[in-house]
Amino acid sequence: MLFLVIALLLLGTLLGAAAYLPWPVTVVLGAVVLVWLLVFTARERRRRSSAGRA
Numbered sequence: 001m002l003f004l005v006i007a008l009l010l011l012g013t014l015l016g017a018a019a020y021l022p023w024p025v026t027v028v029l030g031a032v033v034l035v036w037l038l039v040f041t042a043r044e045r046r047r048r049s050s051a052g053r054a
Helices: 004-019 023-053
Strands: none
Touching: 004 023
16 A cells, blocks of 8 residues: 555656656656556455455
């Protein structure tokens, strides 16, 4: 959960900086955050499904 809070703080910082960054940089950084969140979600689902079986 702490990682999610840190990610949201970084996202807020990036969104604030997005007004000053060129579009390609903003899109790449947004894609990086999106991929990280997808990986996090997949790992959490896998962890919870395997914990439910035990």
